Amino acid sequence: xxxxxxxxxxxxxxxxxxxxxxxxxxxxxxxxxxxxxxxxxxxxxxxxxxxxxxxxxxxxxxxxxxxxxxxxxxxxxxxx
Amino acid sequence: xxxxxxxxxxxxxxxxxxxxxxxxxxxxxxxxxxxxxxxxxxxxxxxxxxxxxxxxxxxxxxxxxxxxxxxxxxxxxxxx
Amino acid sequence: xxxxxxxxxxxxxxxxxxxxxxxxxxxxxxxxxxxxxxxxxxxxxxxxxxxxxxxxxxxxxxxxxxxxxxxxxxxxxxxxxxxxxxxxxxxxxxxxxxxxxxxxxxxxxxxxxxxxxxxxxxxxxxxxxxxxxxxxxxxx
Amino acid sequence: xxxxxxxxxxxxxxxxxxxxxxxxxxxxxxxxxxxxxxxxxxxxxxxxxxxxxxxxxxxxxxxxxxxxxxxxxxxxxxxxxxxxxxxxxxxxxxxxxxxxxxxxxxxxxxxxxxxxxxxxxxxxxxxxxxxxxxxxxxxx
Numbered sequence: 001x002x003x004x005x006x007x008x009x010x011x012x013x014x015x016x017x018x019x020x021x022x023x024x025x026x027x028x029x030x031x032x033x034x035x036x037x038x039x040x041x042x043x044x045x046x047x048x049x050x051x052x053x054x055x056x057x058x059x060x061x062x063x064x065x066x067x068x069x070x071x072x073x074x075x076x077x078x079x080x
Numbered sequence: 081x082x083x084x085x086x087x088x089x090x091x092x093x094x095x096x097x098x099x100x101x102x103x104x105x106x107x108x109x110x111x112x113x114x115x116x117x118x119x120x121x122x123x124x125x126x127x128x129x130x131x132x133x134x135x136x137x138x139x140x141x142x143x144x145x146x147x148x149x150x151x152x153x154x155x156x157x158x159x160x
Numbered sequence: 161x162x163x164x165x166x167x168x169x170x171x172x173x174x175x176x177x178x179x180x181x182x183x184x185x186x187x188x189x190x191x192x193x194x195x196x197x198x199x200x201x202x203x204x205x206x207x208x209x210x211x212x213x214x215x216x217x218x219x220x221x222x223x224x225x226x227x228x229x230x231x232x233x234x235x236x237x238x239x240x241x242x243x244x245x246x247x248x249x250x251x252x253x254x255x256x257x258x259x260x261x262x263x264x265x266x267x268x269x270x271x272x273x274x275x276x277x278x279x280x281x282x283x284x285x286x287x288x289x290x291x292x293x294x295x296x297x298x299x300x
Numbered sequence: 301x302x303x304x305x306x307x308x309x310x311x312x313x314x315x316x317x318x319x320x321x322x323x324x325x326x327x328x329x330x331x332x333x334x335x336x337x338x339x340x341x342x343x344x345x346x347x348x349x350x351x352x353x354x355x356x357x358x359x360x361x362x363x364x365x366x367x368x369x370x371x372x373x374x375x376x377x378x379x380x381x382x383x384x385x386x387x388x389x390x391x392x393x394x395x396x397x398x399x400x401x402x403x404x405x406x407x408x409x410x411x412x413x414x415x416x417x418x419x420x421x422x423x424x425x426x427x428x429x430x431x432x433x434x435x436x437x438x439x440x
Contacts, residue, residue, distance in 0.1 A: 004354065006352055006354050006422065006424055007352055007424030007426075007435050007437075008424070008435040008437055011435065047437055048437065053354070053357055053422065056354070056356050056357035056360050057357070057360070058420075072354055072357065072422075074354070074422050075424070075435075075437060076437045077418070077419070077420065077421060077422055077423055077424060078418075078423070078424050078425040078435070078436035078437065079351065079353075079358075079382055079394065079417060079418060079421050079422075079423030079424070079425065080335050080382070080393070080394045080414060080417050080418040080421075080423075084214065086212055086214050086282065086284055087212055087284030087286075087295050087297075088284070088295040088297055091295065127297055128297065133214070133217055133282070136214070136216045136217035136220050137217070137220070138280075152214055152217065152282075154214070154282050155284065155295075155297060156297045157278070157279070157280065157281060157282055157283055157284060158278075158283070158284055158285040158295075158296035158297065159211065159213075159218075159242055159254065159277060159278060159281050159282075159283030159284070159285065160195050160242070160253070160254045160274060160277050160278040160281075160283075175318065175319035175320075176316035176317075176319070177316075178315065178318070178319075178332075179315035179316070179318075179334060179392060180315075182334075183334075183336055183390050183392070184390070185338070185339040185389050185390050186338060186339060186340070187336060187338065188335060188336060188337075188338040189333065189334075189335055189336075190333065190334040190335075190336065191331070191332070191333050191410075192318075192330075192331070192332045192333075192334070193329065193330065193331050193332075193403065193406075193407070194319060194322075194323075194329075194330040194332070195328060195329055195330075195403070196323055196327060196328060196329075196330065197328075198325070198326060198327065198328040198401060199325040199326060200326075249325050250323050250324070250325050252319060252323070261338060263333065263335070263414065266333075267333070267407070267410075267411055270331075270407075271407055274403065
């Protein structure tokens with residue numbers, strides 16, 4: 001399962017994408033992924049919000065994840 | 081006393097400026113001029129408003145007129 | 161803080177330069193309104209518009225409006241350009257804009273500029289329909 | 301009524317074409333907002349901004365926003381352009397706009413476009429100060 005990283009998320013994790021090996025206990029939902037990420041990288045807890053995009057759409061916590069999905073961590077946006 | 085005319089005022093009076101001869105009883109104030117104009121050209125009474133500019137500024141009814149002033153009849157504006 | 165004012169009555173509005181006219185190192189936001197000739201009004205086909213201006217007074221009133229905007233909002237630059245003469249469908253007839261540090265001010269100022277221009281600036285619009293011409297004697 | 305949508309993520313925003321992009325025979329009003337790089341933020345000197353985009357998703361979100369505007373107001377054309385990469389002081393970074401028959405709709409839609417873009421579109425801004433760089437993690 002590959003996870004794209006942008007902005008401050010990239011700086012916190014130190015890479016532009018994250019590969020969760022099958023050996024690890026992969027998250028089944030967006031909510032589980034959020035928990036996993038913020039437990040592993042506590043700095044995420046200092047951000048005002050964190051969203052997950054699945055196949056380039058904002059996803060809800062209950063959305064199920066499949067290893068073929070394009071998954072991205074969306075820290076607070078600041079365009080414009 | 082010369083009075084500039086614009087837009088529909090020009091069409092109503094039929095000329096782009098009006099010369100009030102000294103022989104006529106010249107209006108002393110903006111209010112008097114308005115009355116004179118709308119009595120002589122009743123079509124002005126059909127307009128929603130009529131303003132007078134003295135030296136290219138909107139003038140109040142009580143403003144005094146001098147023959148050296150640049151006077152203009154301002155029918156309802158419709159720029160933009 | 162000095163506000164720059166750019167006021168013009170022109171044959172043709174140059175829309176390509178609007179950013180250059182309003183951009184400013186202290187401005188994060190620029191809001192522009194451009195009015196143009198529509199092909200119909202109240203379901204009647206319009207062929208063209210013709211604008212008559214009392215130019216001297218119009219320029220004076222446009223400057224008063226710009227300065228009034230500058231007292232209401234913190235603006236770096238303000239423009240008010242209006243055409244005179246005949247304009248065909250899709251041609252621009254008025255362009256107003258403001259630039260400011262944040263976007264609230266430029267949006268509100270831009271709206272104020274066009275609303276006030278339409279109420280106060282001595283410019284008159286004649287509509288050319290297929291079979292008649294009409295002075296618009298009420299601002300819309 | 302078909303609304304035309306023009307969405308782009310570009311290296312440089314072409315502000316000169318904005319009127320041509322938004323003018324329409326049924327539009328009497330065009331409202332445009334352009335955001336640009338200010339030389340300071342909260343009294344600190346800014347040297348430049350750098351924009352990172354999740355391009356595929358950003359384009360998709362910008363299209364959703366344009367269509368949402370089209371359901372709220374009767375619009376003829378909508379544009380949303382955003383830059384990526386490093387931008388210096390006074391360079392444009394975002395340009396949004398709408399054209400409509402009357403001015404209320406284009407003003408309201410334009411404001412909606414920029415406000416919603418700032419909340420929802422996956423683009424991130426890094427501020428370059430004299431001695432540090434900072435990801436802006438809150439939209440202003």
